[in-house]
Amino acid sequence: MSPPPVLSIRDVQRLYRSGDTTVRALDGVSLDIHRGEVVGISGPSGSGKSTLLLIAGLLEPPSAGEVLIDGRRVSHPAADLDRLRTFRRNHIGFIFQKANLIPFLTAVENVALALEIDHVPPRAARAYAGALLASLDLGHRLDNHPSRLSGGEQQRVAVARALANAPSLLLADEPTAALDSVRGRQVLQLFREIARTRQAAVAVVTHDQRALDLFDRTIELSDGRTRDGAVHGTPGAAGTH
Amino acid sequence: MNLAFKDIRFNLLRFLLTALGVAFLMMSSMGMVGLYRGIVADALLIIERIGADQWVVQGGRQGPFSEGSAISSTMDRRVEGIAGVASARRFVQFSQQFTRDGRQLRASVTGLDFPKDPGRWIPIVRGRPLASGHYEAVADMSIGLRLGEKVHLGQDDYTVVGLTRGMVDTGGDGLLFVTVNDAVAIAQRRTSEEVLLARAGAGPAAASRSSVPQDSKIAAVLVTLNPAVDPELVRRAVASWGDANVLSRAEQENLLLNQRLWRLRVQILAFTGVLLVVTGIVVSLIIYMLTMENLHEIAMLKLIGADNSVIIVMIAQQAFLIGASGLGLGLMLSRLVFPFFPRKVLILPGDVALLGIAVAVICAFASLLGISRALKVRAQEVLS
Incomplete structure (x- = not known):
């Protein structure tokens, strides 16, 4: 029997009330992402990409439908997401357009913090964070604050922080938008490498048409739905690039 | 990892300036409380130091501090005759203005019943107590006189043989100790015209213009009782004369604090209360604003799965560090600045401890404001 998908979104709806009208941000979207897979989610502004990411990341509950992570039903319309903080910490890593590093912590402290929050002893957390950053070619930047790092370096620190707790699911929202095309491709190639070596599932929301070949x-998505005929590739067929 | 310390170290200047602002508020609060304590201490100084168990004053009056008192200069001999009285000393005190090198100086001339009382109870920091029955003075430094200096009072010159520090009267004027006889002579100084008018039969009118009543020489008699005697017996004996009244040390203190200084005390305490409320509001706002500045980081902490306790500890630690630094810095500034103030500002450990508790309560309240706001932040606000 094949293992369950890392992320399984089933017939998810997300409705927002705006005055007397109801906006359907997502309307019956289903999606499975397996281990080692890098999946791109694209679509025009307002198509529901970011909402999908928030629901997949257990940051918002769906209005209907359910979200399963590693085969566990974790989010549904009645779910208390605040109680899923520990689950989120251990299963999901986030990367955004902006690195969102904590400005008063150094690069290594930003990564170690994610581990210390998970009750890893400080010394061990710092050592592991240092090794993780070194593996991302940031070994020489460990003690620099974010303000002393370039945009690409900051983004790699954010990637290291997202990977610190060895999550099975990595969610990225426009991670290349603030980078030039070369740096952008490098980040996506890094995701591919992470998916391959760590057997993580990676979902990347992107506008960047130049990077689609890396998924x-x-x-x-369009108007909150998966566009007919717009799913390219075969679910579970990872690592063909 | 201590996030509060990391944030403070990274934004050290902001923290120091914030702590300095809080420190000035603390200093002001300490100053108001210290001023109150100083006024009370100054008022009680002579009563506590002079070592009298009872004060015999003018009949029907409650002098010499809360109202005027004038008794016969031989009253001490009558008092000494009462059974149970160990000693009786004459006492007089009045404000005197005089000129030195063209400058007007003020002093509270206080008479010591020399040789019974050469003033050994006076805390002399330089020089010596009185050693002669006439023309010597022990002056408080706040008057502005130097050791060995001669000062012209009444019609005589007095040599300053000793200096004290912090010996002042209720109004803050430095005490100038001379013998009772000299003090009476200084008080009785009259112009030649006054003397002539008195001789011509206008005595009472002329005398009434002098600084103390002329038919009485002293303000009070200080009584020291034998340890075994019942003070009430002495009181009754003096009261039976009809022309004198007896006040205990506790009654003198009560008269000063709860009658003469009552309005001033209430006024200062009211200002202190207002200042503490303002301090509380400002410190709360500062801490709340610091929390608001960190909302994005707090959302990020939530996103990466930090428990609420991590956020609560960070905000509370920062609040208490600001409060503690402000209090410590305020105390340091107070010790540096207040000695230069013209009136005594007394900072007592108990008051500092109480202020510390008030700061802790303020910080706890401010933390609660910040924490309640921080806990409302949603992790997805990182994206906004």
Whole structure:
């Protein structure tokens, strides 16, 4: 029997009330992402990409449908997401357009913090964070504050922080938008490497059409739905690039 | 990892300036409380130091501090005759203005019943107590006189043989100790015209213009009782004369604090209360604003799965560090600045401890404000 998908979104709806009208941000979206897979989620502004990411990341509950992570039903309309903080910490890593590093912590402290929050002793957390940053070619920047790092370096620190607790699911929202095309491709190649070596599932929301070739699959959203015929690639067929 | 310390170290200047602002508020609060304590201490100084168990004053009056008192200069001999009285000393005190090198100086001339009382109870910091029955003075430094200096009072010159520090009267004027006889002579100084008018039969009118009543020489008699005697017996004996009244040390203190200085005390305490409320509001706002500045980081902490306790500890630690630094810095500034103030500002450990508790309560309240706001932050606000 094949293992369950890391992320399984089933018939998810997300409705927002705006005055007397109801906006359907997501309308019956289903999606599975397996271990080692890098999936691109694209679509025009307002198509529901970011909402999908928030629901997949257990930051917002769906209005209908359910979210399963590693085969566990974790989010549904009645879910108390605040109680899922520990689950989120251990299963999901986030990367955003902005690195969102904590400005008063150094690069290594930003990464170690994610581990210390998970009750890893400080010395061990710092050592592991240092090794993780070194593996991302940031060994010489450990003690620099974010303000002393370039945009690309900051983004790699954010990637290291997202990987610190060895999550099975990595969610990235426009991670290349603030980078030039070369740096952008480098980050996506890093995701591919992470998916391969750590057997993590990676979902990347992107506008960047130039990077679509780096995904195992792309899913295009439009008006809160998966566009017909817009799923490219085969689910579970990871690592073909 | 201590996030509060990391934030403070990274934004050290902001923290120091914030702590300095809080320190000035603390200093002001300490100053108001210290001023109150100083006024009370100054008022009680002579009563506590002079070592009298009872004060015999003018009949029907409650002098010499809360109202005027004038008794016969031989009253001490009558008092000494009462059974149970160990000693009786004459006492007089009045304000005197005089000129030195063209400058007007003020002093509270206080008479010591020399040789019974050469003033050994006076805390002399330089020089010596009185050693002669006439023309010597022990002056408080706040008057502005130097050791060995001669000062012209009444019609005589007095040599300053000793200096004290912090010996002042209720109004803050430095005490100038001379013998009772000299003090009476200084008080009785009259112009030649006054003397002539007195001789011409206008005595009472002329005398009434002098600084103390002329038919009485002293303000009070200080009584020291034998340890075994019942003070009430002495009181009754003096009261039976009809022309004198007896006040205990506790009654003198009560008269000063709860009658003469009552309005001033209430006024200062009211200002202190207002200042503490303002301090509380400002410190709370400062800590709340610091929390608001960190909202994005707090959202990020939530996103990466930090428990609420991590956020609560960070905000509370910062609040208490600001409060503690402000209090410590305020105390340091107070010790540096207040000695230069013209009136005594007394900072007592108990008051500092109480202020510390007030700061802790303020910080706890401010933390609660910040924490309640921080806990409302949603992790997805990182994206906004």
